[in-house]
Structures are given as C-alpha cells and as structure tokens.
Amino acid sequence: MIELGMQSSIKLINEDGLRIDGRKPNELRPIRIEAGILNRADGSAYIEWGGNKVLVAVYGPREAFPKHTQNPSRAVINARYNMAAFSVDERKRPGPDRRAVEISKVIGEALESAIFTEQFPRTSIDVYIEVLQADAGTRIAGLTAASVALVDAGIPMRDMVVGCAAGKIDGHVVLDLNKEEDNYGEADLPMAIIPRTQEIVLLQMDGHLTRDELKVAMDMSKKASLYISNLQRQALLAKYREGEEKEAEKNE
Amino acid sequence: MNKLDSERRIVLPGEEIDLNGMKQGNGIYHENGKYYAYQMGVVQTYNNYVNIIPLSGKYYPVRNDRVIAKVIDIAPSFWIMDIRGPYPGFLHINDTPWKSFDQDLSKILGVGDTVFAKVNEITESRQIWLSIKDAGLRKLEGGHIIMVQPTKVSRIIGKGGSMVNTIKELTGVKIQLGQNGVVWLDGQADKILVVRKVLRYIEKEAHTSGLTDRVRKMLEESR
Amino acid sequence: MSKSSDEIVYGLKREYLEKISQQGNRIDGRKFDEIRKFTVTTNFVPRAEGSAEVRLGDTRVLVGVKIEQGEPFPDTPNSGILTTNAELLPMASPTFESGPPNEDSIELARVVDRGIRESKMIDLDKLVIEEGKTVWVVFVDIHVLDYGGNLIDASALGAVAALMSSKVPASKIGQADYPLPVSHVPITVTFAKIGSSLFADPCLEEEEVASARLSVTTDENENIVAMQKGLGGSVTEEEVFSAIDTSIRLGKDIRQRLMGK
Numbered sequence: 001m002i003e004l005g006m007q008s009s010i011k012l013i014n015e016d017g018l019r020i021d022g023r024k025p026n027e028l029r030p031i032r033i034e035a036g037i038l039n040r041a042d043g044s045a046y047i048e049w050g051g052n053k054v055l056v057a058v059y060g061p062r063e064a065f066p067k068h069t070q071n072p073s074r075a076v077i078n079a080r081y082n083m084a085a086f087s088v089d090e091r092k093r094p095g096p097d098r099r100a101v102e103i104s105k106v107i108g109e110a111l112e113s114a115i116f117t118e119q120f121p122r123t124s125i126d127v128y129i130e131v132l133q134a135d136a137g138t139r140i141a142g143l144t145a146a147s148v149a150l151v152d153a154g155i156p157m158r159d160m161v162v163g164c165a166a167g168k169i170d171g172h173v174v175l176d177l178n179k180e181e182d183n184y185g186e187a188d189l190p191m192a193i194i195p196r197t198q199e200i201v202l203l204q205m206d207g208h209l210t211r212d213e214l215k216v217a218m219d220m221s222k223k224a225s226l227y228i229s230n231l232q233r234q235a236l237l238a239k240y241r242e243g244e245e246k247e248a249e250k251n252e
Numbered sequence: 253m254n255k256l257d258s259e260r261r262i263v264l265p266g267e268e269i270d271l272n273g274m275k276q277g278n279g280i281y282h283e284n285g286k287y288y289a290y291q292m293g294v295v296q297t298y299n300n301y302v303n304i305i306p307l308s309g310k311y312y313p314v315r316n317d318r319v320i321a322k323v324i325d326i327a328p329s330f331w332i333m334d335i336r337g338p339y340p341g342f343l344h345i346n347d348t349p350w351k352s353f354d355q356d357l358s359k360i361l362g363v364g365d366t367v368f369a370k371v372n373e374i375t376e377s378r379q380i381w382l383s384i385k386d387a388g389l390r391k392l393e394g395g396h397i398i399m400v401q402p403t404k405v406s407r408i409i410g411k412g413g414s415m416v417n418t419i420k421e422l423t424g425v426k427i428q429l430g431q432n433g434v435v436w437l438d439g440q441a442d443k444i445l446v447v448r449k450v451l452r453y454i455e456k457e458a459h460t461s462g463l464t465d466r467v468r469k470m471l472e473e474s475r
Numbered sequence: 476m477s478k479s480s481d482e483i484v485y486g487l488k489r490e491y492l493e494k495i496s497q498q499g500n501r502i503d504g505r506k507f508d509e510i511r512k513f514t515v516t517t518n519f520v521p522r523a524e525g526s527a528e529v530r531l532g533d534t535r536v537l538v539g540v541k542i543e544q545g546e547p548f549p550d551t552p553n554s555g556i557l558t559t560n561a562e563l564l565p566m567a568s569p570t571f572e573s574g575p576p577n578e579d580s581i582e583l584a585r586v587v588d589r590g591i592r593e594s595k596m597i598d599l600d601k602l603v604i605e606e607g608k609t610v611w612v613v614f615v616d617i618h619v620l621d622y623g624g625n626l627i628d629a630s631a632l633g634a635v636a637a638l639m640s641s642k643v644p645a646s647k648i649g650q651a652d653y654p655l656p657v658s659h660v661p662i663t664v665t666f667a668k669i670g671s672s673l674f675a676d677p678c679l680e681e682e683e684v685a686s687a688r689l690s691v692t693t694d695e696n697e698n699i700v701a702m703q704k705g706l707g708g709s710v711t712e713e714e715v716f717s718a719i720d721t722s723i724r725l726g727k728d729i730r731q732r733l734m735g736k
Contacts, residue, residue, distance in 0.1 A: 038621045039533045057566030061338040085616040086523040086539025128566035133520045154309020156290040159266030324480040334480040364486035396491040445504045
C-alpha cells in the first residue's frame with residue numbers, strides 16, 4: 001500500500017457513500033470460482049475476484065524433498081505465491097520478490113491450521129498460487145481458491161479456509177478494497193477465517209485504524225467471508241452437478 | 253431417474269454429520285462432541301458405520317490391496333516402487349518367488365518394470381511392504397498402462413465386477429486393475445483405444461446412475 | 476510420489492508405443508499428421524497489452540504481452556526490442572520445480588522467440604519513440620499452466636495470437652493507442668520421433684518415450700524461419716524434409732484458424 005498522504009485530489013468515496021466503482025461500503029466485487037480445471041495437478045481452482053484472476057494448483061501429499069525438509073510427524077505445507085510478469089501494470093520481473101515470499105508464508109500458515117497434517121508424516125503438500133491479473137486482494141483471492149483446490153485434491157481438512165479484506169478510505173471503513181483504494185486509502189486489513197468456528201488464521205494490517213474502526217472492519221470481513229464460503233462450496237458441487245445435469249437432459 | 257437421492261448426498265469438509273447412533277467411519281472427524289466431514293465425498297452407511305467415500309484424492313494403501321507398481325530404484329535386497337501414493341512401496345526379494353544369488357536385483361526387475369503386487373504390510377512409520385507371492389501376482393509383460401483416479405477404481409470394477417467384465421467381454425481386451433488407479437491392458441491396439449475412451453468416460457460420470465448400461469451401449473456401438 | 480519417480484516411464488508403456496508406431500499408430504488413435512483439438516482465447520488478461528490462452532489437447536499455456544518504454548540496445552538505436560521469457564510453472568507438472576529458468580524453459584523461450592524474430596513478424600523499426608533514446612520494448616511472457624505435451628507449439632501459437640491482438644500503449648506518451656504492427660504470422664509444428672515414425676503434435680505420453688523431437692516454424696509464404704531438434708536421439712535428412720512439408724501444410728490450416736478469429 002502506497003502512503004500518498006498529500007494526494008487528496010482523488011475522492012474515493014462520494015457524498016452518497018458510493019465508491020469510485022459504484023459500490024457501497026460493505027459491498028463485494030463480483031466473484032467467480034471454478035474447481036478442478038487443471039489436468040496434471042492433484043487439485044486446482046480458478047478465481048476471478050473483481051479484476052483479480054488467480055489460478056491455484058495443489059500437489060500432494062507427496063514425499064518431501066530434499067529430505068531435510070521432511071517433518072517426521074506430519075506433512076509440511078509449502079505455499080508458493082507468484083505474480084505473472086504480465087499481471088500488473090508495470091511488467092514484473094519473473095521470480096519471487098520479498099513481498100511474494102512473505103505472502104507465501106502467511107498463506108501457507110493459514111492453510112496449515114485447517115489441514116490434518118498429522119495424517120501424512122514426511123510428506124509435503126505444495127500449493128501453487130499464480131496471479132495472472134492483479135487488482136488488490138490477491139493474497140485473499142489466492143487463499144480462497146487454494147482452499148477449493150485442496151478439497152479438489154482430496155486433502156483432509158477441518159473446514160475450508162476463506163477470507164476477505166477490509167480497509168479504510170477517506171475515513172470510512174469499507175469492504176474489499178480495489179486497486180485504487182488500496183493505493184490511496186488509509187488502511188488495508190486482509191483477514192481469513194475458519195468459517196465454522198470463526199477462528200482467525202490469517203491477519204495482517206497496514207495503515208491507520210482506531211480500535212473501533214478495526215472492530216467494524218473485522219466484522220465486515222467475517223460476514224463477507226461466510227458468504228464467500230458458500231461460493232467455494234458451490235464451485236466444488238458444480239463440478240459434480242454438471243455431470244448429472246447432462247444425464248438428466250439426455251433422459252428427458 | 254433419481255438425480256441425487258439422500259443416499260448419495262455429497263458433503264464438503266467442515267459439514268456436520270449426524271451419525272444417527274451409528275459409528276464414526278472414514279472421512280469423518282470428531283470435535284467437541286460433534287462429527288464433521290474432512291473430505292469431499294458421498295455419505296454412505298455400511299455395517300453400522302457412517303463413511304464418506306471421497307470423490308478425489310491419492311491412493312492410500314490398505315493391507316491386501318492389489319496394486320500395479322513401477323520400479324523406481326533398486327537396493328541390494330529390495331526394490332523401491334512407485335505405487336502412486338504419497339509413500340513409496342518396497343518389494344523385498346524374499347516376498348517374491350525369485351532368488352538372487354549375486355545380489356544384482358536389476359537382472360530380475362529393472363527400473364521402469366511393472367509388477368502386479370499385493371500390499372502385504374504397512375508399518376507404523378508408513379513403510380509399505382509389497383509381495384508377489386500369491387497366485388496371480390507377477391511381473392507384467394507386454395500390454396499397455398493407463399492411469400485412472402484411484403477413487404474411481406471401484407466404479408470401474410462395478411458391482412461384483414459387472415462393469416469391468418462388460419468391458420472385457422465386448423472388447424476382448426485383458427484388463428488388470430490396481431486399487432492404486434493403475435490399469436494394465438492387453439489386446440488389439442484398436443480395442444485398447446476403445447477401452448481408454450470408455451475408462452475416461454466412466455471416470456467423468458462415476459457419480460451418476462445407469463452408467464453400466466450406457467457403457468454397454470457405447471461398447472456395442474463401437475464394435 | 477517424488478519428482479524423479481514421475482519421470483521414470485513404465486517400461487512396458489514405452490514398448491507399447493514403439494510397437495504400435497511400427498504400423499504408424501498413435502496412442503490416442505490420431506493420424507501421424509493430426510493435431511489435437513485446440514482453442515485460442517485472446518485478451519485473457521485485459522490489463523496486459525496483449526494476451527492469449529491456448530489449450531492444445533490437455534496442454535494449457537497463457538502468454539502475456541507487456542509493451543513498455545525503454546532504452547534501445549546501443550548497437551541498434553533505431554530499433555525496438557523484443558524479449559521472450561518462459562516459465563514452466565511447478566503447477567503444470569509434478570516434474571517441474573520452482574526456481575530460476577532451467578534449460579527447458581530457456582530453450583522453449585528461445586525457440587518461440589526465434590520464430591517471431593526471424594519471420595520479422597514485428598517490425599522492430601516501427602517501435603522507435605525517440606531515436607537512440609527511447610523505444611518500445613515488447614515483453615512476451617509464456618506461462619505454462621498445464622503440461623499435456625507439446626509446449627513449444629502451444630506457446631508459439633499463444634505468443635503469435637497475443638502479439639496479433641496487442642496494442643501499443645502510446646497513450647502513455649500523449650498519443651493514441653494503436654495495434655502492434657504485425658507483418659508475418661509464423662506457425663510452429665513439432666514432431667516426436669517414436670521408433671521410425673514422426674508424429675505431429677505429440678501428446679504427453681508420446682513425449683515421454685520419444686527418442687527425438689523436431690520443431691519447424693514456417694511463415695505464410697512457406698519460408699522456413701526456425702528449426703529445432705531436441706532430445707538425445709537423431710533424425711535423418713529425409714525426416715527433416717518430411718517434417719518441413721507437413722509443417723507447411725498444417726501451418727496453413729492453423730494460420731487460417733488463427734486469423735479467422
């Protein structure tokens with residue numbers, strides 16, 4: 001997030017309470033999720049969230065190599081978040097930068113809390129998150145799709161991790177920042193939960209929020225996450241519904 | 253035709269499962285007195301157990317499973333095998349009908365060779381020991397290998413073998429199925445092509461009903 | 476299992492493919508010069524200057540084009556720049572590892588680049604903003620998403636489709652955006668040699684057992700603009716010319732389909 005304190009020429013939220021893309025403060029951008037779209041990977045999912053396009057693939061559990069990375073009592077979760085060179089306005093040089101390494105870590109840790117890793121000692125579960133087009137909120141979009149990919153791969157999980165970012169623009173707490181809001185706003189709060197128990201498994205904040213604003217932001221995020229959790233489930237069920245609908249059509 | 257009767261309810265991880273007095277089976281975990289699914293699958297009751305039959309996932313070996321394994325490495329007294337699961341399999345020379353006098357196991361089975369074996373023993377540290385001592389178990393020669401999803405193998409076999417026997421009957425192709433999703437086919441090249449197409453079809457439609465009849469129709473049309 | 480076990484081919488599968496190749500038969504029933512079903516979707520990444528997603532059989536490749544201002548090379552002050560990069564993403568295959576480009580991804584990028592550059596598909600002289608100071612730099616980034624055989628043809632097709640639908644973002648320098656000027660359309664056709672048969676557009680199973688690989692890139696005037704022989708086996712002169720003829724013929728059809736979009 002770029003702190004452009006003096007840039008007051010951009011009004012992110014108008015007198016009617018509408019944002020520059022026409023959304024209300026607690027309105028989500030359009031989200032579309034598809035499960036099982038890759039052939040080779042053990043599990044996969046694709047998500048479009050606003051202008052974000054993120055593809056996730058899961059391999060595993062598989063024997064972890066090199067051997068020193070193995071954990072004798074459980075599976076190791078390796079998340080790798082990567083942005084395609086063409087995913088951002090200014091071409092990004094291929095390869096992980098420090099930001100990608102940090103994001104990979106927090107995503108991996110979020111997923112780990114939901115996976116029954118003790119069932120697979122000495123293995124690794126590799127989660128590859130590829131951002132094809134970025135529009136703010138890529139780590140949350142990636143994490144949301146990663147949960148779907150993990151279920152698609154048959155990995156045993158307590159629940160499907162899901163998230164939504166919230167933030168503050170022009171003094172207002174809002175849900176799901178877009179690119180401009182992330183660049184010129186005052187706070188960004190990516191958060192992910194385990195929907196059934198509401199445990200928080202990913203939490204980052206940068207910017208400036210009062211305690212009350214934070215509470216509002218977190219509540220907004222939690223509510224949105226429950227809605228998105230439903231989209232995750234529908235995406236997985238759709239994969240199996242499709243086959244049945246085709247059969248029903250044939251028999252009519 | 254029933255689309256999805258309650259018998260075939262698909263659940264997702266985190267969904268609560270009502271055991272109805274029965275016992276906790278596969279795919280279900282226990283937390284704070286309640287039961288939840290940990291995999292995506294179909295809820296099924298069997299022998300007073302509630303199980304979730306997973307719709308996808310790797311092959312997890314169970315004792316006595318028949319698998320088709322590939323040699324990937326050779327040690328002085330055992331071979332290391334790929335059984336398409338998270339862990340490798342091991343085949344010790346003593347669990348085969350062969351004898352090696354010069355410790356050169358590669359003369360018997362080389363890297364890339366294929367065997368039809370049984371899962372003999374799974375140790376606590378997840379070491380999977382195979383055996384080819386039982387009848388029918390052997391090194392596979394000739395033929396072709398294709399992969400199917402391990403979770404679809406029982407659908408390919410069908411009730412009492414009805415599905416796989418139909419395929420064998422109508423194509424003349426010999427078929428050996430491994431629980432681990434590896435399939436060995438032996439027959440005429442054009443018939444093998446038909447079997448490939450049929451297996452892919454079954455994989456895609458595994459969760460639907462009336463599949464055996466549709467497959468039979470497909471096979472009869474391609475004769 | 477592990478990366479290395481996925482790379483070891485079932486011996487009897489290799490034997491089977493070689494056996495049926497003796498009658499000119501392929502593992503999926505295709506004819507020797509039959510390419511798999513393919514789709515090309517341009518503008519897959521609207522924010523980039525150009526993009527195309529190619530599905531060729533089970534292979535899926537996404538190519539993105541970014542066009543940015545940059546300094547020309549000192550020895551060619553009157554010329555824009557074309558640079559091609561390929562990523563064999565670990566998601567595409569259990570045999571791909573994360574890390575810096577390895578020899579396979581570098582070869583892939585260079586073969587695709589060669590076809591575009593040598594056919595003069597893009598007139599780099601038309602991409603000068605200020606002679607000797609600023610030119611347009613065309614970045615072609617190949618992102619392999621799903622490896623189902625024949626990455627070269629899928630990537631080359633994606634690159635050509637992406638470039639053909641790219642826009643130079645001249646609005647960034649106070650002018651109007653305009654389509655990237657394209658003068659030729661190179662098409663690559665790759666063959667795998669199994670036994671003594673050459674099969675066009677190898678699927679994954681064929682690539683796993685092929686002894687040699689031959690890629691031929693031709694333009695719309697039947698000129699040969701790039702060739703690459705790969706893998707450790709050998710090819711005969713006859714096979715090379717046979718591949719060229721088939722490549723020209725198939726190239727025509729593929730080019731027509733591409734331009735018809």
